[in-house]
Amino acid sequence: MANFEELTKSVISGNATKVKEITKALIDGGVAPLDIINQGLIAGMSVVGARFKNGEMFVPEVLVAARSMTAGIELVKPLIADQNMPSAGKVLLGTVKGDLHDIGKNLVGMMLESRGYTIINAGMDISPEKFVQEIRAHKPDVLGMCALLTTTMLHMKDTIELMKEEGIRDQVKVIVGGAPLSQDFADEAGADGYAQDAASAVDLCNRLLA
Ligand code: B1M
DSSP states (O other), rough: OOHHHHHHHHHHOOOOHHHHHHHHHHTTOOOOOHHHIIIIIIHHHHHHHHHHHHTOOOOOHHHHHHHHHHHHHHHHHHOOTTTSOOEEEEEEHHHHEOOOOHHHHHHHHHHHHHHTEEEEEEEEEEHHHHHHHHHHHHHOSEEEOOOOSTTHHHHHHHHHHHHHHHHHHGSSSEOOOOTTTTTTHHHTTOOOOSSSSSSHHHHHHHHHHO
């Protein structure tokens, strides 16, 4: 039977066809969907991240790997989303201005969706003004902002400040996440919470909306 190591290797080499084939074999073999994501797909992307950092992989290869990982996630997604669950709340998600990293944010969205949340995915490169516009349009219970760059994470604070100026800060809980963030940063930015990973983001939303 297909195994995690093969899946990880296929993500690293960006072979989407193989990623889909192995993911499907693991699903058919009864492997838990979240194990496929964590031990196969994300594990592969972690290796890509390390190689990117060391200059052993470059942007085009990273993009191809990211696309192959997404191809696998798309197959697993229907298995963890319970369509019949009543909505636990509405979460507006977006990656901040100047930031084009969306894999982690999409994973957070998928995990929240699987736990009954309604997700409005605003996308990436979202300016503070656009976040405010989206909040007014969708009236979410929670705004979730994501940043992967130390330069762009500063826009989280700008967004929260603009929400205050526009008089809508108290209407929405704000959570933040992304690899360079910390609880200290979230506190300083004025967020209601910080989550280190997708599973913690679900716990955090549950706590904030309880
Ligand atoms: Co970029 N990149 N990248 N990149 N990239 C990083 C982030 C970097 C750490 C790599 C490195 O140098 N070591 C580095 C940032 C350095 C820094 O600021 N400290 C970096 C850089 C420098 C850049 C460029 C500037 C490179 C260049 O062009 N010279 C450029 C910037 C583009 C831009 O945004 N304006 C760039 C571009 C890209 C790609 C487009 C090629 C691609 C993104 C594709 C995409 O997202 N569609 C990319 C990728 C893939 C990465 C790495 C390799 C992987 C990121 C990822 O998807 N990880 C990354 C290196 C790394 O992380 N090791 C890197 C997997 C994902 C599941 O994890 O996003 O952390 P993560 O999400 C986690 C948690 O953080 C958390 O839950 C998720 C799941 O557990 N989480 C949340 C995330 N969002 C959350 C929100 C929440 C709660 C939890 O609440 C709302």
